Amino acid sequence: MFSKIKGQDKAIDILQRALKQSKVANSYLFYGPEGVGKFTTALYLGMAMNCHSTMDKRPCGICPSCKKFLSLSHPDLIYIFPFPKESNKPDISIEGEIKVEKILNEYKAYIDNKISSPWKEYFFTKNIGIRIASIRMLEHRIQLSPNEGNYKICIIEHADTMTIQAANAFLKTLEEPPEDTIIILTTSKPNSLLPTIISRCQQLQFYPIPKSKIEEELLGYETLEIFEAKMLARISNGNMEKALRLMEGGKIEVREQTLQFLNYVINKNNLKFIELSNQFRTSKNLKKLQEMISQLIIWLSDIAYYKHQQSEITNLDKTEILEVLYKRNPNVEDYAPELMNFMEEMLQRLNGHVNPQLVIIEIYNRFTDIFCA
Ligand SMILES: [Zn+2]
Known part of the structure; x- marks a missing residue:
């Protein structure tokens, strides 16, 4: 399934080698422009670590574990992303339950969108951030044993939006993550992260996707004319999400x-x-x-x-x-x-x-x- 990710051969190669040699790191930082596959790669890495198929086929995308990852419903997937704040009370419980109904609806909509059309940007109604309650939830959940997989996979999307308190709390988690946990941070703004967070992660850079790869991908989608695919590939500037979004709208x-x-x-x-x-x-x-x-x-x-x-x-x-x-x-x-x-x-x-x-x-x-x- 890794071959579905276009234009990130270097990062994929490093990850696949680590998987084969059982040398996957405990924490990664995926950084690079928006819309080039950082989240999908993180998800596939988590899938591969828990996949039921033979090593050369991981992640297969069709075993029960992979399917749960693809629908973001695997109990060992801890998915953290920035969302709006409604009050001063903690907005998410340590079990991962959203307490404020208003936010819950948007929170669910974000996840639904991520599953059905991951390339579509989702706009929250308010300013967003990753706050300390999310990190407390992470701390709590990684101390537990995996539910049904071999590894707990934690993806922190847009990690640069952590508040200072959240970042400091997270630093402690990063110091000694349990052996059976893999933490993957994604960001397009690595400079906004604490240097101490960056240095504790294995860093993988993601690049703008070559025009030709975007064109190829677009032509596979629907009955686009060649000039349209070419045009979109150019306008999107190496951002696959943007190209797909433009194709739709x-x-x-x-x-x-x-x-x-x-x-x-x-x-x-x-x-x-x-x-x-x-x-x-x-x-x-x-x-x-x-x-x-x-x-x-x-x-x-x-x-x-x-x-x-x-x-x-x-x-x-x-x-x-x-x-x-x-x-x-x-x-x-x-x-x-x-x-x-x-x-x-x-x-x-x-x-x-x-x-x-x-x-x-x-x-x-x-x-x-x-x-x-
Ligand atoms: Zn699988």
């Missing part, structure tokens, strides 16, 4: 609008453009605009590839538009780098409090300056 619609935008630029149809831009008067469609700008950045790189590196082109099905844009202004080397920086800057600006419509208007003006001069 509205990217085709955004692509249509991006094409419209380019057509309005080519024909300098200001009226139509203003009509299009009106949907960005408020921040309701902010995500859509961000997506559109990301796609325009890819269009720019396609224009740059048009002359000499056609194999790199993403929008393969729209080369007629590329051709027009290229011919309008063939001095790509002169304008492309600056224009791309400008677009990145616009994306940044959208994170602040700007009027999105003004941003798209500014972009339109730049484009018409370059392509309609």
Whole structure:
């Protein structure tokens, strides 16, 4: 099953070797960007340690133990993640029971989401963190013998969100974890962890997933066109979660609008453009605009590839538009780098409090300056 994790050959190799030689460490730190498989790898490691199949098949994914891990319901899996706080009382009992009903619903929804579509981001209604009650629960549970497996597996997701008290308490647990316990921390911000926590774990780095691997994965999912897979692989910047999320949500619609935008630029149809831009008067469609700008950045790189590196082109099905844009202004080397920086800057600006419509208007003006001069 480890082969399902794309682009993390180094980490997987180290873990598989440790499994074969029975040299799996007591505590690991998996660090690297979001959406590249840290949690899944941690889960598979836990599965492999408890799997009923022969060593070369572990984790098999089909034995009763593996199935329970995959549904996050194995009694020897201790899964800790940041969630909102409702009161000053401990929010989770040492047995792992959530005491506040309001939180319980969100807590369950987070887990359900993790099981059904692990790549989908789940947004809690309030600020989240890992607090001391969760660590007390961990301390309590790792002192008990495993229920039905050989090992207790503890996954602490987004470990960087531990409060100071939680981190200090956790440090003691890390000093001497029981032999039959494996603790795996995951984080995209290792610098926010206490150095003393980092140094007590075996560290494994995870990397952005190569574009080609994301493309491959996407093409296996549904009837995506090659250009779509290419486009998503590029926009997602090595983040598989993001690529899958985009695949689900509205990217085709955004692509249509991006094409419209380019057509309005080519024909300098200001009226139509203003009509299009009106949907960005408020921040309701902010995500859509961000997506559109990301796609325009890819269009720019396609224009740059048009002359000499056609194999790199993403929008393969729209080369007629590329051709027009290229011919309008063939001095790509002169304008492309600056224009791309400008677009990145616009994306940044959208994170602040700007009027999105003004941003798209500014972009339109730049484009018409370059392509309609
Ligand atoms: Zn198994």
